[in-house]
Amino acid sequence: MAGPLQGLKVIEMAGLGPGPFCAMLLADMGAEVLRIERPGTPKDPHDILARGRTHLALDLRAAGAADQVLGLIERADVLIEGFRPGVMERLGLGPEPCLQRNPRLVYGRMTGWGQHGPLAQAAGHDINYIALSGALHAIGRSGEGPVPPLNLVGDFGGGAMLLAFGVLSALYEAQRSGQGQVIDAAMTDGAALLSAMMYGFKAAGRWSNQRGENLLDGGAHFYDTYACADGRYVAIGAIEPQFYALLRERCDIADDPAFDAQMDSAAWPLLKLRLADVFRTRTRDEWCALLEGSDACFAPVLDWDEAPQHPHNQARATFVTAHGLTQPAPAPRFSRSVPDQPGTRPAPAAAELLRRWGLDADALSAVLPTGASHD
Template identity: 35%
Template sequence: MNKNLPLAGIRVLDLSRYLPGPFCTQILADFGAEVIKVEDPGTGDLGRHLPPLIAGESARFYTVNRNKKSITLDLRKEEAKEIFKKLTAVSDVVVDQFRPGVMDRLGLGYEELKKINPKLIYCAITGYGLSGPWRDMAGHDLNYLNLAGVTLLNGTKDSLPALCGVQIADIAGGTLYAVIGILMALIHRQKTGEGQLCDIAMLDGSVSLLAYTFGEWAGEGEVPRRGDGLLTGGYACYNVYETKDGQYVSVGAIEEKFWAQFCQKVGRPQYIEQQYRPEMQSEMIADLRNIMRTKTKQEWVDFFAEDDICFTPVLNLEEVSEHPQVKAREMIIKLANFKESGKDVILPGIPIKLSTTPGEVKPSFPALGEHNDEVLSSVGYSREQIRKFREDKVV
């Protein structure tokens, strides 16, 4: 472990599964934290088994679980609970993604664990939070976005509400806010010596993403409608257009100077003054759709190559992986012929670029329970005790 990384020396016990929590702890691991996945014996993180599989485990698992350790504990057994408490005593952060109350019923909730380690930072990532009438409800990314009002804003005027292509509530509402909360709690602890509980609800995070939309609602005096706003497809200057070859390009020319240059270039200077006239949008959009269908995507890219007007092609993932800007920023990492499977594992790079202490991608992925002996011995258990734990299926 690089001791110069900003989170070197921070130990995280990660109880989370699937996406929100594991992605959170991966970010912490990239910047030096020791992350110990605490998994169920036999099955482990259910995210290990999501198809498609590469080399026997989920391709998705690899994208959010690099550079971690794995131990197995059956937390229903008293011996496992004692092991977890011992680990908590020498750890800095616990990340929990169970429904509210699960860890309390096990006797391992925050109120109990802080008696063992008052400096502990306990981050609970849940769908609806630790309070409120929906605290115990089940949910997934779609449900949180539905209740936040995001789904109804996705899509065109004439379409059904559209599902998002990525898990916005899980990642933006859960993963990223959990990282922020943990880091702020670490700073507070550095100042005061006190740990605390971080209550991260994916619904809360999703609602907060509507900040600019709330401004539109307040300013216009009516609830924004799908496909009707400046940033949601209702205006010609900020839209997606189909090209001759069935591909797509986009124009994001909100500023007048960009829009003017675009209009001049496509031979529609009369649209310059009509940029923000609501009654002209349908006509302009229809006309520009016809114009954009006269060239292929690449021809339009070449046509606007010298123009700084917020014009971009709409790329598929393979094109993204080969884009020079993405490659220059090392934002997609390919592990060729991973474990001689004949398939490449594709990982996200590190989006936080620190000049002095940049994060490190270490493409190692823990086998289930791989670090049982190492971690248990580090808190004083003998070989004989660990062997007995295995016999009794505690680990």
């Protein structure tokens, strides 16, 4: 595997959502990721989050399973798990025995509520975690209820990316101290952290709790989406005065004095209606021809099928096709240690990967039980 994390050894305890996405990020960057999963786990050919991994099927509740995993942990740099607090401890794989076997191990724990607190043992999903952080309340239209922003804010942004940042931070610290540590990554914490700028705006009196009536939540006429003559949408983000002036010029409203007071929030509802009338006069493609690539801060709102076909995304190879699936390419970009693209180099089989990690034949037989899946 190529990439800046080449040589990093990661054990992923198979789970859902943010854990697999974090492991995918590390694998995309060249880490060797060994995914431990239950025997009989079906292989989903459409599971993009599972790309770049080696799979090892182990029954973690079977006698001796913990010893087998601890043997792998001795050779790993990172372990990622996403179970409820206490599950890994009951399996004999909590931080204490793992760090005893490998004092340099970075032990990443991904949960919704965190390892402690009154809700730590409660079930939940992305929508619950971002609700508790304050983020969900802020998303939606004025006079309407909160709108779930898919599961991007909790699972992936406030969860997986926070954990990946924590893992790499702990690895950097371990280079100096020679010691690993435990990372408690909670989606409630991460979603709150993503909201830092808004909390600052609110403290300064520049953001209210009234949903859909603020600068960046669709309240402003110059920062919103608009329907076009063909029913498709465009996105406008002309915040700065010079960009706003260009938008007015291109939309032929430069001489309309109603649009002069850009930051008068009391005028925003009426100006949104006026601007909506303007955008309904042309199709989305006609607006693209007029505005795209200019400083008017414009983009067409593309669906999942259109986005990979856009010329900018194609020029940057933002999406790739591997194993018949169109999927986002690894990111960010590196000038030297360029990662492999998905599908260009298959992940090694478990036996091959573990030999690379230095396990001998006897150790291999212990961790590759008869009948287990090792592909």
